[in-house]
Amino acid sequence: MTIQQQQKDPQLPLLEKMEGYDAxxxxxxxxxxxxxxxxxDGRRDRKIIQDLLLSEGLLAVRLSIEASSVEELQQKxxxxxxxxxAETRRRYSQYILRWFFWDGIDGLARRTWQAFxxxxxxxxxxxxxxxxxxxxxxTCVEQCLYPLEEGMLIPxxxxxxxxxxxxxxxxxxxxxxxxxxxxxxxxxxxxSTKGDRLNRLxxxxxxxxVVFHSIxxxxxxxxxxxxxxxxxxFWKYLGFKSEQSVRAVLKEADASGLLGKYVVADQLExxxxxxxxxxxxxxxxxx
Numbered sequence: 001m002t003i004q005q006q007q008k009d010p011q012l013p014l015l016e017k018m019e020g021y022d023a024x025x026x027x028x029x030x031x032x033x034x035x036x037x038x039x040x041d042g043r044r045d046r047k048i049i050q051d052l053l054l055s056e057g058l059l060a061v062r063l064s065i066e067a068s069s070v071e072e073l074q075q076k077x078x079x080x081x082x083x084x085x086a087e088t089r090r091r092y093s094q095y096i097l098r099w100f101f102w103d104g105i106d107g108l109a110r111r112t113w114q115a116f117x118x119x120x121x122x123x124x125x126x127x128x129x130x131x132x133x134x135x136x137x138x139t140c141v142e143q144c145l146y147p148l149e150e151g152m153l154i155p156x157x158x159x160x161x162x163x164x165x166x167x168x169x170x171x172x173x174x175x176x177x178x179x180x181x182x183x184x185x186x187x188x189x190x191x192s193t194k195g196d197r198l199n200r201l202x203x204x205x206x207x208x209x210v211v212f213h214s215i216x217x218x219x220x221x222x223x224x225x226x227x228x229x230x231x232x233x234f235w236k237y238l239g240f241k242s243e244q245s246v247r248a249v250l251k252e253a254d255a256s257g258l259l260g261k262y263v264v265a266d267q268l269e270x271x272x273x274x275x276x277x278x279x280x281x282x283x284x285x286x287x
Contacts, residue, residue: 029031037143041206047167048075049136049175050095051166052182054080057109057126058119060093064110070097084097091215099130108214115281116206123205128184129235136175137182142233145188150200150241154189159196201239205249205287209258210236212250217273221260226250226269 060077067073077093078086100109112125141227144162148154163171180196183189185207190197200246211234216224226247229235250271254262258280260272275283 009232020046026184047136048172049182050180051135051178051187052130053092053096053099053121054123054185056090057096057121057130060096060100061113061122061126062107065114067105070105071100073101075099081082081216099133102129102133108210111212111277113283119209121207124204128207128211128234128237130186133232136163137179138233138237139166140179140183141188142236145183145198146236148198150198153194154196154198156195166210172207201231203239203245203249203275204206205252206285208235208240208249209280209285209287210277211238213273213275213277217275218277220276222275223272225268226271230273247287256287258285258287260284 014157056077063076063080064073067076074093074097077096078089078179081089081092083089083092101107108125109122109129113122113197116122130140140159144158160171160176163176163179173189180189180191184191184196187201189200190199212229215232215234216222217227229250230246239245240249249263250259253259254271259277260274263270263272274287
């Protein structure tokens with residue numbers, strides 16, 4: 001946005017509390033638990049999906065390097081977004097912060113960019129953050145797309161039936177359309193005149209390590225039962241299609257000295273980390 005535009009179209013005041021931001025991310029779960037959360041939440045926006053702003057999210061990550069707070073980042077975003085309307089820029093900046101900075105200005109998005117400055121890794125991190133923050137889309141990936149075979153043509157009524165079950169009512173037309181559009185932007189489906197086809201996502205083992213440590217080893221080394229790792233849907237968000245593929249990456253990390261140990265004994269299967277998230281990022285560990 002030019003200086004003339006800024007003078008002519010001053011940005012609107014910041015919201016002191018962005019709706020849905022301070023509460024932290026929702027925890028994905030079953031469709032029944034999602035329906036219960038939506039019905040008891042009392043918030044209309046839980047039933048509405050907004051257009052995903054991925055490129056704007058990457059812009060926000062770069063801008064965050066020079067920001068000391070989410071409020072300052074929002075100001076920078078409102079100045080840099082290209083939309084003519086100040087109201088639209090304000091609203092978009094709120095979505096971006098709610099999706100990608102729910103863990104604070106010095107959260108996973110900024111810290112990963114500072115460590116790697118890698119667009120591919122960062123896009124995957126943003127995908128994880130978005131799906132964690134948007135329960136309707138995250139649960140769809142976890143429960144509806146994950147069981148499907150890669151390359152299959154998805155039945156035309158599949159997503160509508162999912163939304164009907166999640167919302168316990170007829171989904172708004174825009175919500176259905178945006179669900180499909182956002183899944184395509186995230187790379188999960190390919191949309192064409194023939195229908196929606198499930199894509200095969202290229203998994204990034206470095207991004208997996210970063211997210212894994214952010215969830216299970218943020219503060220320092222610890223031992224985690226593998227069942228707990230597999231119960232968390234983060235690896236499905238990253239594009240993994242089987243529990244065995246998760247085991248394979250963890251075993252590779254163990255063999256590379258990036259984990260303390262991977263133990264399988266009788267019916268016990270567990271992982272012990274040897275680094276905190278901060279150490280993983282400081283070392284710029286790649287797998």
